Amino acid sequence: MTVDPGNGARVSSLLIGGTELLRQGPRYGCFPMVPFCGRxxxxxxxNGETQHQMPLNSPPHAIHGTGRDTAWRVRHSDEASATLTYELGDxxxxxxxxxxxxxxxxxxLELTLGVETASDSFPAQVGWHPWFRRNLGGEDASLAFAPEFQLERGDDHLPTGRRIDPLPGPWDxxxxxxxGVDATLTWPGQLALTVTSPARWVVVYDEQPEAVCVEAQSGPPNGLNIEPELVTRIQPLELAATWSWQRL
Known part of the structure; x- marks a missing residue:
């Protein structure tokens, strides 16, 4: 595993048996979504009576937080583990x-993300956006998961507020x-990788031919508005996820 502190503390490479699992490039790999997920x-x-405006980095919306565009600080690193931090700010x-x-x-691979406040309470979300390669040199990967419902998506790519029966893909x-999230990607005859997390939400994005994204996150898209979760001095926001794999 390679982590790039200067490019959003993303996992830029994950090799299993010499095979790269993640789509390569400075925008890809697996990046943390913090302090909000999705749009x-x-x-x-x-936040209460105060309205805030974030930069529209996916016009007409803001998307995926600020952590992926920030240089992080390495607090600990060894052959099997690492801890990185960054201070929230403008x-x-x-x-x-x-x-x-x-x-x-x-x-x-075990991942954790945590957000603490230095002063006022604020709404926040955390999650991960991995770009798993759709094809590792054989058949395309298939995804198996059993969600209870799907959030209906409007033309603006935001949830309408309706919960519907899960529809067939392709998905965004x-x-x-x-x-909890439990989803398995299988590359036939090669590898099976399972994403698990106590998170109650998962976004699946497979509209590009190169990759499949399985994004465990603490809240839904637009969650700062429709399902805010407050970070306070006595209650930080924390989330864990595990990717586990086996060769086939």
């Missing part, structure tokens, strides 16, 4: 500390998994 409608969110309107940890074993959609 914020028109880049605006409220354009995010609140002070705080984000911590991401990695623990690599022979058959798994958010699914509810109240008992």
């Amino acid at each position: 914020i409608a028109l880049g605006r969110f409220r 354009p995010w309107p609140y002070a705080g500390l984000v911590t991401q940890t990695f623990r690599l074993t022979a058959d798994s 959609d958010c699914f509810g998994m109240p008992d």
Whole structure:
């Protein structure tokens, strides 16, 4: 595993048996989504009576937080683990500390993300956006998961507020998994990789031919507005996820 602190503390490479699992390039790999996941409608969110405007980096919306565009600081690193941090600041309107940890074993990668506030409470989300290669040199990967529902997506790519029965792909959609995320990508005859997390939400994006994204996250798209979760001095926001794999 290779982590790039200067490019959003993303996992830029994950080799299993010499095979690269992640789409390569400075925008890809697997990046942390923090302090929000997916799109914020028109880049605006409220904290109580105060409205904030984020940069529209996916016009007309803001998308995927600020952590992926930030240089992180390495606090610890050895052959099998690492801890990186960055301090929240402009354009995010609140002070705080984000911590991401990695623990690599022979058959798994354990990830954690945490957000602490340095002053006022604020809404936040965390998650990961991996770009898994659709094809590793054989058949394309297939995805198996059993969500309880899908959030209906409007023409603006934001949830309409309706929960619907899961539809067939291709997807750029958010699914509810109240008992936790459990999704398996299988490359026939090669590898099976399972993403698990206590998170109740997973976004699947497979509209590009090169990759399949399985994004465990603490809240849905536009969640700062429709399902805010507050980070306070006594209650940080924390999330874990595990990728486990086996050769076939």
